[in-house]
Amino acid sequence: MTTLEDHIKNSTSFTGNLREQLIEYCNRILDGRIIACTKHKWACQRFLNDLSKENTKEFPYVFSENEGQRAINWLQEFKHSKGELAGTKIKAHIFIKFVLGNVYGWINVNTGYRRFEKMYEQVGRKNAKSQTLASMATYELAPYGVLGSEVYCLAPVSKQAKAVFNEACNMIRGHRILRRKYKIRESTHEILHRKSNSTMTLFTKEDLKKGDSYNPQLAVIDEYHLFDTSEAVDTMESGMGARYNPLIAIITTAGRKVFCPCKEEYDYCSKVINPYITVNDDKYFIVICEVEEKEDPFDLLNLIKANPVVSTYETGLNKLKEKLKTAIERADKRLEYFTKQCNKWVNQKAKNAYMNMEKWSKCEAEKIPDLKGITCVVGLDKSDKIDLTSLTFEFDLGNDMVLVLNHCFIPEDTLEDKMKTDKVPYDLWIEQGYITKIPGAKIKDEYIIEHVLEEKKKLGFVLDSVAYDPWHCSDVAESFENEGILTIEIPQTYASLSEPTKDFRAKVYDGEVIHDGNPVLNYCMSNAVEDKDRKENIKLWKEKQGNERIDAAVSTVISHVRMMAILENSDKDILYSPDN
Template structure:
């Protein structure tokens, strides 16, 4: 067998890159950009002013380290780990570039996004053990999952690798949920938010954030990142699949790192290595030749392709499985939850300028929740077949800090932006809500056509508004009453006939909304199952339940309809 040298490895990497750019190996646009970035970085090394140098021997070290371990499952179980060309390309970037000023690694951060079952845990385990064992320095490696189960998955992969590596026998102990190297007291430890173990703030040298798409906030990432300040050559590695919640920190990281790769974007970060493998927007998921774009390893062997075929077949037969197939197997971000109400890409496309309301027919909607929670007023203005929508919400000032901690959203910022009003004390003062409605009407010079309300918590306010001349219409919060307006509002969004002002509170509520579906396929927004508050969206739906009839002059008297012989539960 030919001896592997640093030169041979770099030739492998270079040949792989050329195959990506020539199309011999099919790859997504961002994968191609990553290769172009590598070529550009290597060419820049010839300039004496370049702040970096390249050490091919360091890449060989990582490659040889990987060969000390064996595959522990799958068709290669028992065989030495031989890095694939794709893995070697990542290693050539992460472990090859160094800073001239201090010999530290160039890349301090790594973002890798690819589909599941592409040896993600195996590669993370190699990174973790490489950080600790072939060195005389003391290192601390933390694996951060949102849940203990998630962080344990990578940790168990590390343990399995170590247990199948004869060269490490007797050199470490694994007890109390951590690996400890005898000679240096270096550790590898899983962390999780729920266990409240966040690295003790003690100088991690390698932080691994696994499946970042599942992290509801960036708190674990932030703790690890801030703890690395004193390290000369720290590394923060995010390796994840795509997700379906665009409000979580991973999607923001995905958008940012995509700009780092894009040669036409004015975003540069020499400290950040990025590799994203995904289907391109216009790719046909049924075209098997596209699958390698998201599956640079799985799609290279027959058993992997067969597993993808099987997953696609299930997704096509059971639509509820399609979201999982697209995110986990095709690495596409999908902006809809299970039973999620709205495709957020459609909603975002409806963002626009709101004209003066005085020229519209305006309907108001109330969603007055418990006085200690968020309370919302929604409005829908109708003009020339277009529905202009917005909201304003109220939060008791005495509960605001508590709600920001539990809801993980910036109510204080939204207050400063004018989308929320704080009311004094620990409960929402409905007199302030009433005053805001009156002032809103006066400011925008319109007379509301109708004000729709849920009588739960709102009956007294409805009576007060009615005494001031408002036409009040009760909207029972039952699925057979709300299904039509809930479905029709969504369809109007998809048809581009709704305009909203990019209100972050309403965007948040729409994204949170989960549907309740009955056997007759009636739907309504489900507050009980929605992970966070949907009150602003519910208020808008209440208003739309009346506004939807304006254009066709089918102004149905709901109160009379509910009392008629034609209505039944």
């Protein structure tokens, strides 16, 4: 087993030319001498595979050491602007050499242009992301050799966008020759290279709404996980049509919203570099460093997998250890630790979240048990036009276990607008069968009733009752009663909902709930926050700002109001076991 000391030594000692260094780096990653995650290993294996087939009919690319080294040399022209190394010359870490060497070293033999038109780098915080981006931005302004180059540095908010811009300014100011060749305009957040008539400009997502035309040579997308839509990438890609050798560079950490364009990009990139999946995208450079799903995030040897740079020098390693220690001792710091240090995607609200989504995800069952003859309560949360209408089917499996399944409805006329405002893939969830699209602009009761009756017939469960939120539900409740089904009105008050809301969560945390991984229910559960009264009674709520939906979580609590009464009178027969 590789020790921490071995990892540091093997990450910092390389000789030979760039090709030789990168080959040795990849071999050390793959044979375990450098501790790395699976996706980092995939990126290294991809590089070695590409070298073995370069300049062939099927693979018209060659690795140019000169071009790759040139970009690295440019970075090393500058001095560190922060920390204990401030004022000293930058010496590129082997991981940074791997990134820049790939992005700038691979050349299309037919065109002479670079191979990669897009890059995605996801690593933990403080792994030289801003320094790397600033180097790339200033390189594309002049040394790369494109006259009239336009470089855009984009981030969701001005403060984040300024991180790269300010780093670029500091690097230029610290160079005694280059500071005379570039002009910095702080008031307009621009850096100009006079001789080539090239400009670097800072942008936020608000600037994109102005509708200006863009013609980027390089578009830097920093902390993409904070963007609500893919507008930044889409706008830059559409503006690159007139450029012959453009590049989009996305560098980010993981985030706490899994329904976002960055997570979609991460999922796609994971498939591209996966050697066991055939998704070919030869023009996309990808490297991902993370603590993996089933690994202990509080093990330092796992943590360094997400931190290929900061884990290899004393000050950075000590900072990682401090972050790890704090996360162990303070639960309120773990969300930040998981996303920023471990680089793990976490589907969790930062404040007042109702459900711990890690514990919720552990309740997902590989197989749903046979439900024939099992008692079921249906919870109904009905909307008129705006929200989802949700049905939760909660089953008493015995042995204090319950199963929850969910199905939602959405009006067809509002679907397109809802996808734009809510920024989630309703169309995909419809295709997967988790949501029913209802013709027209309103929810029609007959679709709800028909679905419940069809599920009852298909699964063979015993329908105890339909519990419902009285808002908008008087007609559909009457229709259920006409079918001979017991209906129970559940007032949406603290008195009615507090205990069931707390009890359902407690059952999740105790492993007494199973579900099928329904993405709509997962989405709603992750959005739900606690709303407390002065007596510490709770019910579910959603944040006032934003368009996140909680309807499936609400219908689940509604069903659980009735299910609690059933469980209290249960004979405790063991009908379910995870081993069955």
